[in-house]
Amino acid sequence: MIGDDNTVTGGVLGAATLLAVNYAVVRFLWEHEDLDRLVEGEATVLIENGKICHDRLRKELMTVAELAVAAHKQGFTSLDDVDRAVLEPGGVVSFFAKKPTAESTRHAEILERLDAITNRLAALEVRAS
Numbered sequence: 768m769i770g771d772d773n774t775v776t777g778g779v780l781g782a783a784t785l786l787a788v789n790y791a792v793v794r795f796l797w798e799h800e801d802l803d804r805l806v807e808g809e810a811t812v813l814i815e816n817g818k819i820c821h822d823r824l825r826k827e828l829m830t831v832a833e834l835a836v837a838a839h840k841q842g843f844t845s846l847d848d849v850d851r852a853v854l855e856p857g858g859v860v861s862f863f864a865k866k867p868t869a870e871s872t873r874h875a876e877i878l879e880r881l882d883a884i885t886n887r888l889a890a891l892e893v894r895a896s
Contacts, residue, residue, distance in 0.1 A: 816851070
């Protein structure tokens with residue numbers, strides 16, 4: 768593990784030691800939630816109610832462009848579609864989509880109906896010609 772030991776046994780012993788230490792640390796932190804929160808940190812809200820929290824982005828050393836790339840990776844076309852974004856302690860950014868308002872839903876329905884009417888009128892004009 769440390770030194771000039773290049774044997775397979777030394778490598779296996781080093782790997783086993785690392786796994787054992789990792790297990791012990793994870794187990795210890797799991798049993799001591801306050802210490803785990805201190806070590807891991809807490810979640811940081813980056814977008815709240817559709818508005819970007821620039822001060823929190825700056826604190827986390829993130830740019831709006833990096834946030835947009837993370838949103839694109841999760842299927843969002845734009846940050847305008849995001850209601851809430853949270854930087855989790857493990858480094859993953861979770862995005863939550865905006866829910867459509869009743870007004871926007873109704874507007875979309877009216878546009879669909881208008882398109883259907885336009886298509887029917889076009890078909891009638893073709894028949895009449």
